[in-house]
Amino acid sequence: MEASPESVTPPPAPAETVPPEPAPSPTPGTPARAARRGRRRPSPRIEQYRRTWYFLRRNTLALIGLGIILCLVAVALYALTTPIPWYQMPQECASNQSNPTNTSSAGNTLSVSSSPAGTGLPNGTYGWIAYSQGYSSTPPFGSVIVSGKAVGVTVKFQALPVTVSPSAPVTGAFGGSHPASASPATKYYAVTFTEIGLPRGGEWYILMNYTSPNLCPATLPIVCTYPQGSAAPGPNCYQTPINYASVIPPTFNLATLKGGPLPLGALTQEGSLGYFYNLYNGLLRGSDWSLMISVAIVGSGALIGLLVGAVAGFYGGLVDEALMRLVDIFLSIPQLLFVLVMVAAISVTVTRIPPLNSFTTKIFLLIIAFIIVWWPFYSRIVRGQVLVVREQKYVEAARASGASSGRIVRRHIIPNSLFPVFIQMSLDVGTVPLLLGALVFLGFSIFPSLYFPEWGSISALGVTQLSSFLLTCQLASGCVIPWWQIAFPGLALFLFAISVNFLSDGLRDALDPRLRR
Amino acid sequence: MQMWVYIVRRAFLLVPIIIGVMTITFALTSSLPVEQRFIDAHGTPPLRASWIYNQYLEPGQGSCPATSTTNCPNPLYNKLLNQLGLNKPIPLQWAIYMEHSLTFQWGVVGNDSTAANDISIIKGQPVTSVLSWFLPYTIELALLSLAIILLIAIPFGNLAAVNRNRPIDQGARVISFSGYALAPFLLSSLVLIAMVILIGSATHYHSVTPWCGGPGEPTFFEFYGSWPQLGCFTGSVYPTWLYDGIVSHPTGFPTVDAVIHHQYWLAIDSLIRMILPALVIAFGSIAVLLRFVRNSMLEVMNLDFVRTARAEGVPERTVIKRHAGRNSLNVTITVLGLTFAFFIGGFPVIEDVFHLNGVGLMLALAVQTSTGPIDFGLVFGSTLLFTYIVVIANIIVDVLYAYLDPRVRLG
Numbered sequence: 018m019e020a021s022p023e024s025v026t027p028p029p030a031p032a033e034t035v036p037p038e039p040a041p042s043p044t045p046g047t048p049a050r051a052a053r054r055g056r057r058r059p060s061p062r063i064e065q066y067r068r069t070w071y072f073l074r075r076n077t078l079a080l081i082g083l084g085i086i087l088c089l090v091a092v093a094l095y096a097l098t099t100p101i102p103w104y105q106m107p108q109e110c111a112s113n114q115s116n117p118t119n120t121s122s123a124g125n126t127l128s129v130s131s132s133p134a135g136t137g138l139p140n141g142t143y144g145w146i147a148y149s150q151g152y153s154s155t156p157p158f159g160s161v162i163v164s165g166k167a168v169g170v171t172v173k174f175q176a177l178p179v180t181v182s183p184s185a186p187v188t189g190a191f192g193g194s195h196p197a198s199a200s201p202a203t204k205y206y207a208v209t210f211t212e213i214g215l216p217r218g219g220e221w222y223i224l225m226n227y228t229s230p231n232l233c234p235a236t237l238p239i240v241c242t243y244p245q246g247s248a249a250p251g252p253n254c255y256q257t258p259i260n261y262a263s264v265i266p267p268t269f270n271l272a273t274l275k276g277g278p279l280p281l282g283a284l285t286q287e288g289s290l291g292y293f294y295n296l297y298n299g300l301l302r303g304s305d306w307s308l309m310i311s312v313a314i315v316g317s318g319a320l321i322g323l324l325v326g327a328v329a330g331f332y333g334g335l336v337d338e339a340l341m342r343l344v345d346i347f348l349s350i351p352q353l354l355f356v357l358v359m360v361a362a363i364s365v366t367v368t369r370i371p372p373l374n375s376f377t378t379k380i381f382l383l384i385i386a387f388i389i390v391w392w393p394f395y396s397r398i399v400r401g402q403v404l405v406v407r408e409q410k411y412v413e414a415a416r417a418s419g420a421s422s423g424r425i426v427r428r429h430i431i432p433n434s435l436f437p438v439f440i441q442m443s444l445d446v447g448t449v450p451l452l453l454g455a456l457v458f459l460g461f462s463i464f465p466s467l468y469f470p471e472w473g474s475i476s477a478l479g480v481t482q483l484s485s486f487l488l489t490c491q492l493a494s495g496c497v498i499p500w501w502q503i504a505f506p507g508l509a510l511f512l513f514a515i516s517v518n519f520l521s522d523g524l525r526d527a528l529d530p531r532l533r534r
Numbered sequence: 535m536q537m538w539v540y541i542v543r544r545a546f547l548l549v550p551i552i553i554g555v556m557t558i559t560f561a562l563t564s565s566l567p568v569e570q571r572f573i574d575a576h577g578t579p580p581l582r583a584s585w586i587y588n589q590y591l592e593p594g595q596g597s598c599p600a601t602s603t604t605n606c607p608n609p610l611y612n613k614l615l616n617q618l619g620l621n622k623p624i625p626l627q628w629a630i631y632m633e634h635s636l637t638f639q640w641g642v643v644g645n646d647s648t649a650a651n652d653i654s655i656i657k658g659q660p661v662t663s664v665l666s667w668f669l670p671y672t673i674e675l676a677l678l679s680l681a682i683i684l685l686i687a688i689p690f691g692n693l694a695a696v697n698r699n700r701p702i703d704q705g706a707r708v709i710s711f712s713g714y715a716l717a718p719f720l721l722s723s724l725v726l727i728a729m730v731i732l733i734g735s736a737t738h739y740h741s742v743t744p745w746c747g748g749p750g751e752p753t754f755f756e757f758y759g760s761w762p763q764l765g766c767f768t769g770s771v772y773p774t775w776l777y778d779g780i781v782s783h784p785t786g787f788p789t790v791d792a793v794i795h796h797q798y799w800l801a802i803d804s805l806i807r808m809i810l811p812a813l814v815i816a817f818g819s820i821a822v823l824l825r826f827v828r829n830s831m832l833e834v835m836n837l838d839f840v841r842t843a844r845a846e847g848v849p850e851r852t853v854i855k856r857h858a859g860r861n862s863l864n865v866t867i868t869v870l871g872l873t874f875a876f877f878i879g880g881f882p883v884i885e886d887v888f889h890l891n892g893v894g895l896m897l898a899l900a901v902q903t904s905t906g907p908i909d910f911g912l913v914f915g916s917t918l919l920f921t922y923i924v925v926i927a928n929i930i931v932d933v934l935y936a937y938l939d940p941r942v943r944l945g
Contacts, residue, residue: 351879
């Protein structure tokens with residue numbers, strides 16, 4: 018994999034023994050200008066690029082990484098230039114839309130009330146409480162609560178989001194076809210009750226309160242008829258149309274899961290991830306979100322860290338001490354925790370400040386929180402490098418020829434301490450989506466990061482759904498594990514991170530002569 | 535310099551760091567809305583949201599409709615402002631916050647340090663006592679995974695360095711890269727899925743306490759003992775069973791407690807439950823450490839004294855073990871200290887996935903918004919706790935380093 022030292026013929030380049038790397042010329046020699054000058058006096062910077070590429074080319078893993086990254090960038094560019102029809106940012110819930118009494122239920126309560134003419138349970142509100150959190154699964158068991166007390170009956174509940182069209186009436190799980198009068202585009206939400214011990218007959222109104230993907234509490238009135246003595250609900254058990262199109266109850270689309278061994282159709286079906294985007298489009302859109310967010314975070318963090326580290330390393334003394342203690346403080350808080358705490362604080366604060374409470378601002382604040390976490394790493398790296406570079410002869414020469422300290426930092430010290438920063442940056446670009454995914458995994462449903470298609474978030478959602486599904490799924494009864502929910506986003510995430518790692522490892526070997534052995 | 539002088543001097547460097555971390559949490563706390571801070575100061579019952587909104591505040595009730603907070607028409611807002619001490623100048627608020635933080639009153643958000651307000655978020659218990667219940671489990675898990683890290687990373691790093699560019703080295707490299715690239719939540723969930731496919735159920739890893747069986751699963755007490763069953767973890771609400779006085783927990787470490795109660799099967803069981811999570815946590819750190827051990831070993835093996843030892847005819851095994859291995863240990867320990875924050879930061883996710891009864895699970899539950907508002911008292915408290923752990927671990931690493939390398943403490 019790696020070039021062995023014997024097989025490497027040194028390229029026509031400056032001697033490798035110059036530690037740690039040859040200094041780039043202070044005169045800006047752009048590649049074009051250097052090329053025009055011909056082979057008369059090759060610019061050291063060009064030579065350095067050429068030499069880096071020479072060694073990188075011999076590192077198979079790095080080349081593989083580079084290839085994968087280029088592919089991902091191509092996909093991201095394609096996604097950027099292609100308007101994806103479903104694509105929309107989640108609309109923030111306007112304040113007059115939200116129903117304050119519903120915010121506490123957070124999607125877990127299903128109120129069942131009998132109809133006025135019902136012959137079933139006495140009048141009153143019956144609460145159904147899911148024991149799993151969120152709405153990531155379809156919990157098979159619920160307890161019925163009558164006037165605040167649990168009743169000794171077991172209600173099996175299954176919710177299937179289905180899209181029905183008059184031409185192909187849905188049959189099966191919910192035991193009947195919908196009325197043909199329904200318009201084709203309407204979403205229906207089918208509910209199956211398997212009740213044990215509950216009196217049947219009459220009409221039931223099922224009120225389902227949950228938080229929609231755009232964070233608006235929503236209520237779905239569902240009208241079901243249970244024929245006398247029948248275990249299955251009647252043919253009229255359908256739901257009244259949902260108010261807005263983006264409200265799709267995020268549950269497993271069991272109908273598509275049973276399609277076959279590799280239900281690739283499920284990838285492009287709406288709700289295949291259970292949210293307002295499907296898996297394929299989410300992955301496509303996620304390619305540019307992931308790349309852009311990672312590059313923005315890591316780039317800005319590195320820039321800040323570079324400035325701080327250069328100043329601390331160059332001036333030394335009290336400035337150095339103060340800045341490095343600051344860096345120590347930031348570094349002693351675990352990275353994930355720090356981001357988590359900041360995002361939690363931001364998400365609560367922002368909801369109280371209407372002008373800030375938009376999707377764009379929240380993403381912006383999320384990026385800022387990440388930058389705050391990220392810069393100290395770079396400033397520590399840069400400072401260490403600056404301390405080495407500061408003592409070099411060329412810096413001394415520049416100082417002797419009367420250059421100001423700002424010029425020395427700008428023209429000599431920063432360019433020469435850049436390469437560990439590049440390596441660390443290329444490593445960290447792969448880490449950002451992992452961290453974002455961990456945040457989503459820990460359950461920030463307030464924050465819209467859960468709802469924007471980014472690979473880390475998508476795979477975290479897939480993982481959450483899959484593991485809650487596994488808990489309720491009996492393998493013996495033949496339910497299909499929806500492995501694609503975790504496989505495809507996970508694979509994208511893994512490929513992105515590992516290719517970035519390959520590339521940065523190759524870069525390190527190519528740029529640092531001491532490691533190249 | 536004497537060793538203890540070095541330790542004391544190193545410990546003094548902690549003071550600015552701890553003050554700085556507290557200041558950061560203070561700044562984050564200050565950014566919260568008044569209403570939220572009131573909620574934090576008053577704690578919540580297991581079903582948090584309904585309790586808060588019914589008994590204390592309707593949402594938005596404690597907030598100020600006007601943009602200027604100095605002349606707010608909402609009397610409740612002013613009352614809260616007064617009660618939380620938010621009408622005091624910021625430096626004074628900071629000082630009060632520092633005092634609370636240093637005296638371990640971590641649930642207290644305002645300046646009201648009466649006993650009634652020193653409750654945190656879980657069932658009216660102080661944050662520090664809640665954290666102290668859950669800390670032993672985390673420590674036990676951390677020690678186990680640290681042992682795994684050291685046992686795997688050092689020998690394999692040395693092996694990879696000795697067999698450079700051979701299959702062992704390439705394998706170590708692949709492991710290391712995938713450790714970087716596999717997110718912990720992804721890896722742990724894959725492990726759980728593998729458990730389901732292999733064993734048929736993941737419930738063994740889904741009970742919080744080792745003495746709780748999964749749903750519908752007999753507990754170990756029903757097999758092995760008569761220790762009465764405590765309440766078990768069902769649902770997403772905070773566990774409320776701990777330390778109800780049924781069973782004594784002399785140390786709080788599950789394995790040690792089981793041994794003290796002569797429940798040896800239980801001790802083994804709780805260890806078994808910890809092995810998979812510990813492996814998953816260790817994987818990321820192994821990836822980092824393996825790489826560094828290999829590189830530092832390569833560097834050391836090219837040094838003069840190794841060549842001299844070889845020239846003198848010292849057996850190769852002894853050269854690697856005594857001369858090179860011992861000298862590359864310094865780098866290992868330094869890297870371990872540097873990655874400790876990363877290591878400890880993985881705990882919330884892992885404990886959440888495996889439902890382990892540690893501080894990380896508490897943190898994960900505290901930030902989950904599906905069960906109610908975020909518990910900032912607990913969030914900030916566990917942040918402080920994790921920071922302490924990192925800082926103390928760094929001190930231990932430094933002391934070890936000084937012990938191994940006399941130049942550090944003498945220079």
